[in-house]
Amino acid sequence: MKIAVASGKGGTGKTTVAIALAQCLAPDVLLVDCDVEEPNCHLFYPGIQPERSVAAEVTVPVFMDGKCTGCGKCVQACRFHALARLGKRILVFPEMCHSCGGCTMICPEGCLTEQPFHIGEKEFRPLPGGTTLLSGVMDVGRSQAPPLIRQLKALADESVCRNIVFDAPPGTSCPFVTTVQECDHVVLVTEPTPFGLHDLQLAVDVLRSLNVPCSVVLNRAGNDDENRIITDYCTANGLDLLWKIPYSRAVAEGYSCGKTLLDVMPEWKADVTALLQRIHQGGCR
């Protein structure tokens, strides 16, 4: 089963919950850190270096001098302003390129070829309990997360593990969508605040438009009154609220040091197991 842990709002506890799910599903699980701009999963396993790191590359055009007639078809074809023409020379701006191949395909003289362009790294770490963490680390200065996320998902598809847990990036736009597409279930982690609610609503809207089932985990939960902002929304919108993680200073302090949720509160493993069972039974639309 492919489960993504997302939120909309940053800082609600996605990574915390993703790691907890992976710990309970171990060993037959691959944990994939799709927050390639700011990957954090590996920080909770500080002693563990990557056993393997694979370069993540996309293709960008390279111009070969000599045959260009200055027709400009390549520049016209590029919707991303990644090419500019000076006479019979083409300048390429690889940071703008979306690797669509359009310019290379359209050049009548064959002046453009495609070359690899490094966008990040895909790091494999062996975790305690026999699982693997696959982290995507985007190069600082690259602007597009989705190409690296797609490569991570392709690698995950090759995995023999029965379960894959994706730690999604915050937000509700293309990095989030790329991560959650074709997942069996998305767990949305939120907090009992107006920010939490607002961003949860946005995330649910996107998931419903993508037809991906989802449920909710409420982190830093308070008393029933404080939680009402989220519980009322879930009830009104047919969303399962699968787990309320109580606010805990001990958990916050543990998190600050890089301790996992279940390191600090091993007794909560039962709640995570119950959550996974509910998900397997079929989540809400």
Place this chain on the structure above:
Amino acid sequence: MKELLILSGKGGSGKTSIAACFAKLAPVNTALVDCDVDASNLPLLIPPLHTDESEFFAGTIPEFIPDLCVRCGKCASLCRYQVLIQNGNDLPYIIAGCEGCGVCADHCPKQAVRMVDRHCGYCMESTLDRDGMMFHARLLPGAENSGKLIAELRNRAKAYAEQQVCPLIISDGPPGIGCPVISSCAGVDHAVLVTEPTVSGLHDMQRLMQLLKQFEVPCSVIINKCDLNKDVCDSIREYCGEHQVEVLGELNFDPAFSIALRQGRTVLDLPGTPVADDIKTIWNKLKPIIM
């Protein structure tokens, strides 16, 4: 005209809460921009009075013409993003993730595909309960081109600010270090990084600082919830020292932030809150840097 951007790298550090406080302390005709277009929260703390909404179009998306399409599937075979589906005798269609490259349209043997303008969301210009304007946005679910939407908001804010006597723009930035952040920070006069003393907060701050260095954006740091972990606080201060980045101040964890948020206000609006004084002290340090 000066542009101040509040960033964090790590989500949930307190960026929006602090940006809203700065907005309250700044001159009343300051332009505010919510660059976190995916999950726009600034209006929850500084509620708009009246909003003008306009549709935002950026990029293009393919439209398939049924009478011309012969269902050859060439378009789907050329799509590098695997978002173009064509089955049997069905018209092709796209799923989420189309990047608008136009390859399908350019290479269709029957010219049965045309690229049409893509509706990405809405630009919003709001008056506030004071002078000044807020420029914010609503992205359509799962939409692309958030970077372009951010650029549009900033342009509108700049046009507005240039008419003002004390032209200042305060922007609440997005999390991460990708396209939305790059679009928010390019050309900005100063960025304030709100971080938290956690291993994640430190890690994310370091990557963000590398990005800001590449884009030559001067920055300073605020450590929020500093009492959570003294050791990581020290590490943050040390890292900032090594990189000649000033730590403007450190705020203790204060439930006043949540209390104020639930009331749709900033901590400055709650009487007798210690953290409010700390924020004012930080603002007074920031003012000569940016104004």
